[in-house]
Amino acid sequence: MTLFFTKMNGAGNDFILLDNRQGFLSLDASSIAYLCDRHRGIGADGILLVEWADQEGLRMVYFNADGSRASFCGNGARCFARFALETEQQNVACGRLSFLTDCGKVEAWVDGERVKITMPSAKNLKIDLPISLNDRTLNGHIIDTGVPHVVLFGDYEKWPEAALQDLGSEIRWHNVFQPEGTNVNFVWKAGERTIKVRTYERGVEGETLACGSGVTASALISSVILGMDSPIEVFVRSGERLQVHFRRTEKGFEEVFLEGPAKKVFVGQIELP
Numbered sequence: 001m002t003l004f005f006t007k008m009n010g011a012g013n014d015f016i017l018l019d020n021r022q023g024f025l026s027l028d029a030s031s032i033a034y035l036c037d038r039h040r041g042i043g044a045d046g047i048l049l050v051e052w053a054d055q056e057g058l059r060m061v062y063f064n065a066d067g068s069r070a071s072f073c074g075n076g077a078r079c080f081a082r083f084a085l086e087t088e089q090q091n092v093a094c095g096r097l098s099f100l101t102d103c104g105k106v107e108a109w110v111d112g113e114r115v116k117i118t119m120p121s122a123k124n125l126k127i128d129l130p131i132s133l134n135d136r137t138l139n140g141h142i143i144d145t146g147v148p149h150v151v152l153f154g155d156y157e158k159w160p161e162a163a164l165q166d167l168g169s170e171i172r173w174h175n176v177f178q179p180e181g182t183n184v185n186f187v188w189k190a191g192e193r194t195i196k197v198r199t200y201e202r203g204v205e206g207e208t209l210a211c212g213s214g215v216t217a218s219a220l221i222s223s224v225i226l227g228m229d230s231p232i233e234v235f236v237r238s239g240e241r242l243q244v245h246f247r248r249t250e251k252g253f254e255e256v257f258l259e260g261p262a263k264k265v266f267v268g269q270i271e272l273p
Contacts, residue, residue, distance in 0.1 A: 001272045003035075006083060007042060007265040010075030010115075012209025012238025014265070016044045017083050020051045020061075029067025031272055036065035042270060045204050046073060048080050050087075058084055058099040060106070064203025071102040072146030074212020078115040078262040081108030103146045116259035119216050120146040122252055127224060133170055140171070141221045145256075148182045149217035153225065156186035156198055164207055168200025185214045187222065194233045195222050209238035216258050219244035223253075 003025075006017045016035055018025060027035075027047070035041045046064050053059035060080045062073045085097050085108075098107050103120040126142040131150070140150040150171055156164065168184045171177070184200040197218045199211035219232040223246070231245045242260035246253045 002269055003272060004267075004269045005035075005042065006267045007044070008079040008083060008262060009265055010078045010210065010212060010262050011236050011240040011242055011260050013075035013211060014044045014209075015046055015048050015073075015076050015079050016042050017048045017050065017079065019087065020049045021058075023051070025049070027063070032063045032067040033065065034273065035270070042268075045201070045208050046070070046076060048073075048076050048083075050080065050084055053100045056100055058088075058097075060099055060101045062101070064201075066203050066205065068203050069102075070147055070203060072120055072213060074117070074119060074146065074214075074216055074258050075210055075260070075262075076212070077101065077106055077117050078108070078212065078258065078260065081106075081115050081117060082110050082113075082262045082264075085110045101146075110262075113261050113263050114259070115262040116257055119213075119256040119258050121254075122216075122220055122256060124148070125224075125252060127221075129176075131171060131174060131176060133167075133174075138171075141225065142182075143217045143220060145213045145216045145220070147213050148177065148180055149185055149214055150177070150182050151185045151187055151218050151221040153187050153189075155188060157188055157196060159186070159198075161207060164198060164200065168207065169205070172200060172202050172205075183211065183214055183217075185211070185218045187218045189222075189226060190235065191233070193228050193231070194235070195219065195226075195228075196235045198237050207237065210236035210240065210242070212242070212258050212260070215242050215260075216244050216256060220246060220253055220256070223248055
């Protein structure tokens with residue numbers, strides 16, 4: 001089978017976009033893993049399918065690089081929005097659209113490479129949850145921003161990749177977070193309204209250059225722990241920045257938006273084995 005694809009990235013978080021509006025494409029986990037393989041396939045953190053949702057318009061379906069389906073992806077949604085707008089409206093580079101995800105409807109505003117989206121309602125907020133590891137106990141802050149996240153504060157900027165990989169994996173598979181597992185964000189303050197984040201993503205099973213839902217989770221937790229006000233600027237591993245806008249309430253957070261770059265890398269075709 002020959003697949004025609006577009007490769008995009010959101011702040012370094014990269015995706016393969018496939019147009020499945022005809023509904024003919026069905027990929028199993030091994031095919032997804034093959035396409036995302038950086039040596040044998042195209043290479044990506046995940047795959048985004050553009051589909052129709054009956055009478056409700058477009059639907060975004062997201063798969064992690066290991067073939068597992070995820071309910072949401074923030075940077076993926078921003079890339080999806082730009083791709084969908086340009087294909088639906090014949091290369092119109094600016095505009096507004098809405099689409100469905102497994103977490104509900106998303107509104108998007110596209111201005112060239114800059115895309116802003118509504119994020120799913122944040123839930124399951126827990127502050128100072130003790131996480132007992134093999135050689136230490138850490139205080140983690142928990143929040144679900146479409147997918148579950150743990151946020152840890154510390155001096156993680158200069159940690160070797162292998163050390164962060166080991167700690168991220170240990171927390172990701174910790175029995176406290178089973179059966180779903182969790183994503184893990186390592187955060188430190190970089191200014192009055194600025195943080196830096198490194199994220200270990202489940203489904204990729206390693207550190208990625210950016211994670212949109214992780215950026216959002218880290219910003220919202222920074223509002224609680226560090227007293228930061230909206231908007232919060234977030235620098236990710238790639239060196240690029242995103243912004244998280246929100247309104248803090250007694251019950252949590254409302255009107256949460258994620259804004260940042262969504263860039264086309266290349267288009268092509270590939271033969272599935």
